[in-house]
Amino acid sequence: MEPLMASSRFVFFLSPILLLISSQSLAQPEFPSHSCFYEKGNYTTGSTYRTNLNTLLFSLSSPSNNGNGYGFYNSSFGENADQVHAIALCRGDVRTDTCRGCLSNSTQKLTQVCPNQKEAIGFYDECMLRYANRSIYGAMETAPVFPLWWNINNLSSSDVDGFFQEMRKLLKEIIGQAAANGSLRKFAVGNTTAPNLQPIYGLAQCTPDLAEQACSECLDSAMGNIPTYCERKQGCRVSNPSCTVRYEVNRFYDPTTVVPVPSSPPPLSSPHLLKK
Numbered sequence: 001m002e003p004l005m006a007s008s009r010f011v012f013f014l015s016p017i018l019l020l021i022s023s024q025s026l027a028q029p030e031f032p033s034h035s036c037f038y039e040k041g042n043y044t045t046g047s048t049y050r051t052n053l054n055t056l057l058f059s060l061s062s063p064s065n066n067g068n069g070y071g072f073y074n075s076s077f078g079e080n081a082d083q084v085h086a087i088a089l090c091r092g093d094v095r096t097d098t099c100r101g102c103l104s105n106s107t108q109k110l111t112q113v114c115p116n117q118k119e120a121i122g123f124y125d126e127c128m129l130r131y132a133n134r135s136i137y138g139a140m141e142t143a144p145v146f147p148l149w150w151n152i153n154n155l156s157s158s159d160v161d162g163f164f165q166e167m168r169k170l171l172k173e174i175i176g177q178a179a180a181n182g183s184l185r186k187f188a189v190g191n192t193t194a195p196n197l198q199p200i201y202g203l204a205q206c207t208p209d210l211a212e213q214a215c216s217e218c219l220d221s222a223m224g225n226i227p228t229y230c231e232r233k234q235g236c237r238v239s240n241p242s243c244t245v246r247y248e249v250n251r252f253y254d255p256t257t258v259v260p261v262p263s264s265p266p267p268l269s270s271p272h273l274l275k276k
Contacts, residue, residue, distance in 0.1 A: 028109040033146045033239075034122035036114035041133065043118055052078035053131065056086050057107040059274055060129075063100065070185040070261060071099050071127075072208050074137050077274040084118075086131040089207050092187030093253045094126045102127035121241055123148055130241055140214040141241040142221040151235030151248065160232055162195035167247050170202045171223050175245070178204040179216035184261045186215050189253050201251045206243040218243040 043049040056077040059065060067073035071090035078084050088106065090099035106122055106129035114120035121130035123146060130136065155163050170192045177188035186206040194200055206215035222238045222245045230236030235248030246252070 028105040028112070029124070031109060031113065031122045031124060032148050034110065034113055035120065035144055035146075036117040037119035037121075037132075038117060040117065040119040042116045044116070048078070048082040049084065049118065049133065052082055052084045053111070056084050056131070056274065057111070060086055060088055061100070061104040061107040066096075068184055068208070070208075070259065072185070073103070074209065075274055076135075081133070084131055084133060085136050086129070087136055087207060087209070088127060088129045089205070090127040091125070091203075091253070092185055092205055093189070093255065093257050095257055098126055103129065123239060125149070128239070128244075136241075138209045138211075139242075140210050140218050142218055142243075143240060145222075145225050145229075146239045147225075147229035147236070148239050148244075149235075149237040149246075150230055150233045153234045154232040155234055159194065159196050159198070163198065163200070166192050166194050167200050167202065168223070170200055171204060171219075171245055171247065174202050174204045175216060175219040175223065178206060178219065179212045181208075182261060183208050186210065187258070189255060189258075191251070198249055199251075201248050201253070203246045203253055204243070210242060215243065219245055 043053075056075055059075060059077070060073050065073065067088070071092065071094060073088040074086065076083060076085045088103050090102060094102070102124050106124060106127060110120050110122040110129055110131075113122070119130075119132040119134075121128070125148075170190055174188040174190045177190075178186045181187065186208045187204070189201070189203045191199060191201045204219050206218055210218065218240065222240055222243055225238045226236060226245070226247075229238055235246070235250070235252075237244060237246035239245075
């Protein structure tokens with residue numbers, strides 16, 4: 001009986017450690033929105049595709065990976081049908097350490113919520129991550145649409161028309177600014193005032209692998225979905241795989257943390273292909 005009793009004490013000692021490890025592995029916050037593309041195909045546990053995906057996501061979230069230096073990450077790994085492509089984008093005003101933390105959470109959480117899908121996308125407030133078994137670099141995609149966040153407060157009936165008119169003017173202005181920015185970062189923020197003197201803050205951002213026209217079209221498409229998803233709301237964010245727009249009555253971004261980009265940025269670079 002003594003060996004059995006010793007064994008029981010041993011298991012009791014280890015259990016809290018195992019529970020701690022388990023809780024840490026599941027500690028990533030839930031995505032406000034995500035999508036597992038079931039129709040794009042599945043992979044099996046232990047497959048080459050899963051191994052390549054793990055390798056790629058580990059590389060993206062590595063502290064040594066600084067992306068393009070302005071919150072944009074793109075890489076590919078593997079060959080032929082088992083090649084995986086990934087893109088990650090942090091909000092333009094997010095600090096480097098926050099960006100990396102968000103990306104680390106994303107790379108762990110997305111494979112948890114989409115455990116077998118070859119293509120998936122997940123959004124946090126500070127970053128977006130997507131991967132696929134097809135090339136997604138430089139491809140403007142406006143579907144699916146993700147209404148990620150909205151203010152629980154509504155505008156009064158008398159203020160709606162004037163507020164939305166000024167909000168659309170603001171978004172159109174910053175959409176033009178974001179699209180015209182260089183290949184390192186396509187991001188712009190701004191503010192205006194509604195007729196009732198209520199402040200309006202706006203944000204527009206594309207993945208910087210898009211050309212100016214494609215970015216503009218993507219943001220126009222996202223803004224066009226605001227009436228559907230944001231009716232009378234004092235704030236709302238609408239995103240798709242390639243871009244995002246947001247407005248709010250309170251300032252939700254920090255312009256002082258936006259790192260300046262070079263006046264003459266380099267041309268668009270090809271996706272980084274990891275070597276085996």
